[in-house]
Amino acid sequence: MSASVLVPGSRKGAEAMERAAVKGRSLWDDARRRLLRNRAAVAGMIVLAALVVAAAVGPCLAPYAYDAVNKTDVWMAPLEHGHLLGTDALGRDLLARLLIGLRVSLAIGLVATAVSLAIGVSWGATAGYLGGRVDEAMMRFVDVLYSLPFIFFVILLMVTFGSNIVLIFVAIGAVEWLTMSRIVRGQTLTLKNKEFVEAARAAGLGRSGVIARHIVPNLLGPVVVYVTLTIPAVILAESFLSFLGLGVQPPMASLGTLIASGALDMELAPWLLIFPSAVMVVTLMSFNFIGDGLRDAIDPKDR
Amino acid sequence: MLRFIGRRLLVAVPTLFLVVTLAFFMMRAAPGGPFDLDRKLSPSIEKNLEARYGLNKPLPRQYLDYLSGVVRGDLGPSLKYKDKSVLQILKENYPISLRLGGTAILLASLVGVSLGVLAALRQNQVADYGVMAVAVLGVCIPTFVTAPMLVLVLASKLGWFPIAGWNGGALSSMVLPVTVLALPQIAIISRLTRAGMVEVLHSNYVRTARAKGLPEHRIVTRHALRAAILPLVSYLGPACAGLITGSLVVERIFNLPGLGKFFVISALQRDYTVVMGMVIVYAALILVLNLIADLLYAALDPRVRLA
Numbered sequence: 001m002s003a004s005v006l007v008p009g010s011r012k013g014a015e016a017m018e019r020a021a022v023k024g025r026s027l028w029d030d031a032r033r034r035l036l037r038n039r040a041a042v043a044g045m046i047v048l049a050a051l052v053v054a055a056a057v058g059p060c061l062a063p064y065a066y067d068a069v070n071k072t073d074v075w076m077a078p079l080e081h082g083h084l085l086g087t088d089a090l091g092r093d094l095l096a097r098l099l100i101g102l103r104v105s106l107a108i109g110l111v112a113t114a115v116s117l118a119i120g121v122s123w124g125a126t127a128g129y130l131g132g133r134v135d136e137a138m139m140r141f142v143d144v145l146y147s148l149p150f151i152f153f154v155i156l157l158m159v160t161f162g163s164n165i166v167l168i169f170v171a172i173g174a175v176e177w178l179t180m181s182r183i184v185r186g187q188t189l190t191l192k193n194k195e196f197v198e199a200a201r202a203a204g205l206g207r208s209g210v211i212a213r214h215i216v217p218n219l220l221g222p223v224v225v226y227v228t229l230t231i232p233a234v235i236l237a238e239s240f241l242s243f244l245g246l247g248v249q250p251p252m253a254s255l256g257t258l259i260a261s262g263a264l265d266m267e268l269a270p271w272l273l274i275f276p277s278a279v280m281v282v283t284l285m286s287f288n289f290i291g292d293g294l295r296d297a298i299d300p301k302d303r
Numbered sequence: 304m305l306r307f308i309g310r311r312l313l314v315a316v317p318t319l320f321l322v323v324t325l326a327f328f329m330m331r332a333a334p335g336g337p338f339d340l341d342r343k344l345s346p347s348i349e350k351n352l353e354a355r356y357g358l359n360k361p362l363p364r365q366y367l368d369y370l371s372g373v374v375r376g377d378l379g380p381s382l383k384y385k386d387k388s389v390l391q392i393l394k395e396n397y398p399i400s401l402r403l404g405g406t407a408i409l410l411a412s413l414v415g416v417s418l419g420v421l422a423a424l425r426q427n428q429v430a431d432y433g434v435m436a437v438a439v440l441g442v443c444i445p446t447f448v449t450a451p452m453l454v455l456v457l458a459s460k461l462g463w464f465p466i467a468g469w470n471g472g473a474l475s476s477m478v479l480p481v482t483v484l485a486l487p488q489i490a491i492i493s494r495l496t497r498a499g500m501v502e503v504l505h506s507n508y509v510r511t512a513r514a515k516g517l518p519e520h521r522i523v524t525r526h527a528l529r530a531a532i533l534p535l536v537s538y539l540g541p542a543c544a545g546l547i548t549g550s551l552v553v554e555r556i557f558n559l560p561g562l563g564k565f566f567v568i569s570a571l572q573r574d575y576t577v578v579m580g581m582v583i584v585y586a587a588l589i590l591v592l593n594l595i596a597d598l599l600y601a602a603l604d605p606r607v608r609l610a
Contacts, residue, residue, distance in 0.1 A: 144314075144317070144318050144321060148318070148321070148322055148325075148586060148589075149322075149544065149547060149582060149585040149586050149589060150544075151544075151547065151548045151551070152326070152566065152581070152582050152585065153325065153326070153329070155566065155567060155570055156326060156329045156330060156333075156570060156578070157329065159333055159570045159571060160329050160330070160332050160333040160334075161333075232443075236445055239445065239447070240445070240447065240548065240551075240552065243447045243552060244551065244552070244555070244567050245567075246567070256447075259447060259448060259451075260447065262451075263447070263450075263451035263556070266451055266454075266455050267455070267459060270455065273451055273452070273455070277444075277448040277452070280445065280448065281440075281443050281444050281448065284442075284443040284444075284445075285439065285440075285443045288439060288442060288443055289439075
């Protein structure tokens with residue numbers, strides 16, 4: 001390390017010192033190593049990657065369209081007539097429907113989580129950073145929302161405006177941001193008075209620099225963990241709505257609608273219930289394993 | 304203590320007000336009305352019906368009327384179930400949901416705490432891994448998967464339990480719905496208990512208890528468990544919310560005449576007053592449970608002072 005970068009007081013020097021310090025501690029390197037040593041998390045990542053690829057390209061490769069009705073191939077058991085996972089009451093290929101359903105469920109999981117992330121992080125960070133009365137008022141509002149029976153409002157929302165996919169994103173995202181904002185606020189509150197933030201200020205780093213280089217990277221850990229745990233919660237919530245008949249509408253499918261219709265026909269065609277349920281459980285498990293692994297990796301004191 | 308309860312009840316009033324207001328206007332924003340039938344009613348009959356239930360007045364006026372009714376404890380008549388008031392419907396169906404949920408949470412606490420303690424005492428041994436595997440599965444398998452699967456195997460194939468129905472609350476009819484409701488809660492509770500126990504077992508006062516020569520079972524039940532179940536107490540509120548969500552699915556699958564079964568149907572049929580009544584009851588339930596949780600927390604943990 002050359003001496004010229006370490007001139008105290010200069011902005012450039014402060015940033016360079018900063019870079020050197022981060023590199024020396026290698027927080028994220030540590031976390032990655034811990035994560036990769038966690039077998040369950042790695043298995044979760046591999047399975048999830050496979051699921052994502054299947055959802056992304058599967059529907060294009062499947063030999064049948066997800067909504068292609070075939071009156072001659074009704075109630076085919078798995079492997080009959082070239083239908084790998086069988087067909088449903090309308091002769092639609094279960095594999096094709098499963099792939100499209102997985103795509104829809106994953107997409108809803110991602111988008112609704114992004115919605116909750118955007119609202120939650122900005123709300124929580126604002127409250128935490130401004131502090132005082134504003135913080136008090138903003139978090140009281142969150143408290144009030146917390147004690148609402150939210151599922152009822154989501155159901156009312158779906159009933160009121162009809163079930164369309166955009167609304168599902170918004171409704172579920174709007175429910176899930178509360179916890180996110182609490183986590184972010186708490187983290188911001190503790191961070192903004194930490195010594196290393198003060199040190200960075202003293203070294204001449206401006207306010208935006210402090211936020212970008214110190215607050216946000218340190219927020220990232222808990223937020224990433226919570227995001228990986230929110231996605232399965234969102235997928236579950238959407239499936240739950242679909243199960244009640246309020247989610248994705250036919251002939252489009254999600255894992256929830258497939259399970260719901262499979263449950264109706266389970267006596268006659270158990271495969272219609274078993275395969276979608278299995279995909280659902282495997283998806284949720286891989287997200288949960290990754291989430292738990294990330295938490296252990298990023299926040300080792302929780303182990 | 305009394306002041307704490309009083310203050311919390313004061314906060315509860317605006318919360319309930321917000322709930323009522325939001326639900327009222329969302330319900331009214333929905334297209335269609337309670338008297339839209341397959342066969343169109345003649346305009347004069349529809350007008351009469353609307354006049355009878357006060358639906359012809361301007362919306363703000365209806366809102367104020369409804370609010371004043373709620374304050375007086377009158378939730379109005381059902382718009383769909385003729386000659387029944389919302390209170391009657393709640394009285395008939397709420398106990399069933401309450402019994403299901405109550406039994407489920409009791410069962411979940413007993414099983415969950417025992418499993419969690421077992422796992423913590425056998426940390427990193429086979430029993431621990433077994434319990435934690437069950438916990439992961441319990442969280443990841445949604446109720447709408449477990450319910451049909453259990454019905455398929457235990458009711459249809461083996462015939463141990465009735466497939467659906469309430470049968471006046473017979474034990475055999477309750478086993479499957481309660482199990483389905485309890486499973487995810489067992490998973491979460493056993494995880495929370497294990498985490499709490501592991502932490503407490505390493506604390507100084509447990510070491511002191513050991514040094515005094517107390518028998519292990521006494522240390523566990525008297526000293527460690529009391530502190531270890533603290534996180535559980537604050538989980539009471541979310542658990543209740545989870546049970547309510549679960550009951551919407553379970554009551555539908557098992558065809559039980561509880562509130563959960565009515566909610567979605569009533570919302571779809573635009574039975575405004577019934578939907579509102581249910582939302583109010585559930586919001587009040589959650590508020591009360593959260594209050595009880597806070598009080599319990601303070602009672603169990605002398606470090607917490609209610610202010």
